[in-house]
Amino acid sequence: MAPGQHKHHHLAPFLAVAAGIASFSVMDGLMKNASLAIGAYSALVWRSLISMGVMLPLWKARGGIWPRGEVLRLHALRGLNSAFMATTFFWGLKYLPLAEGMAISFIAPLIALYLAAVTLGEKIGSRAILASVLGLGGVVVIAAGRLGQGGYDANAAWGIASILTSAVLYAWNLILQRRQALIAGPVEVAAFQAVFTGLFLSFAAPWLLQLPSAPALLDIAGSALLATISLMLISWGYGREETQVLLPLEYSAFIWAALTGWVMFGEALTLPTIAGAALIVTGCLIAARKHIEQTAL
Template structure:
């Protein structure tokens, strides 16, 4: 008796699952940004960032312990420590920027991180920079200027905006270097272990500054922070699941749906309007990223 041929509909559904998971993960992380902006405005970016890291670690750590994989080797732990330190200040500077800038604007400008990562990969990994990567970087830079120029043209460029942009660029630089560390990490450890040490070490590093920056969290901020911690873990795991089942080059464009989510959540949470320069600048940045990542 012959085996029935697999259903074309079933195969198509299976192929679409990684894309659906990636889109869900990006949506989770964009919603997390909205909750974190709300919490940071209430109780301060430092306190909100520390508590989010600790909540995330408390959620994911039991899964890592349950798997009983043992403590990472010294070399792997050094990678966890390096990324934990980087991500701690990356997150703090990004969430601080959210208190100064509209959500969609901040997400759009943060898209320059993959373009910066191309140059870090050249310096740190010895990868060749192709001409298309240079073109992509130019488009990304022009897109950022368009967004900033739109603010200047509308007379909304004040000291708070400048501080937010400086913090966001600093975060994007750390995020770009973070890509290099993630690449090394992913070859030595699984996603549950990476997520556990990422949140745990990041929170522990930031706690060192509690005597200088810490404040007693406002009760109204606790629910948004808890939601942000849970969404961080859910988003990271969904994206890790997707990238394990589909090529990165196919999934990368889904990352840019974060701008659409940010526009929606920025309006729903804070009644932030999306300006035409922001849309135009985002289109240039995304075009640059697409040119850089396509074969």
């Protein structure tokens, strides 16, 4: 084996995606605050506009050239998917605790694992399957503990249905994310995500858009910054490693969601939460072990 043949197999993509997911989870808390204040739709429109104002000048300053053909179509397709995915997620999150909403959404990586095999031609290894099953098992433990407590209001069922819809869309988003990362740089991905998500959301603005209050605008600005950083980190990581290796990291978002929910909304951590988090971390460590073994080759 020639020296450097496996140079691309290292921990950097793994760490980049892990950091991106952590940032996204904190962003979810800020967006929940904003959604409670002015509605999920309005919060997303204003976030997209702020992200666009930051990323388009940065993209242009780095020599960005307007994409064409398949690249532009892929940016538009992911933007359209993201518009519906984010709206359904944050609307549902208004009626559920942050950690519980995140737990329900974790059906997405399991769906995406097999979508990757069908659409990207990736071979699913036994370790990737085991890592995902452990992660999903952790989510089941957490969700069962929360559901057993009861205490839902009348809107909870609609919230669950909305987040389940978002999870299906997110599974497809993970596949688009990998395809996008292979043909465009992180700055371009983040810039055009904001452009097309904002464009598709804006069609309903004459009927639904609300002006944000000062506190809501602060939350939205913070979430825009975190979302932009996360998109670039995750795009960079997915451009350098297979989807199946990185997918189990999606489950680590629950840990960050639980902490964010506790800090921002006073949502207490329970024993099922801790037990489920242990399974989730185990799944992530199994995925990380593949990187370590490949680095040693």
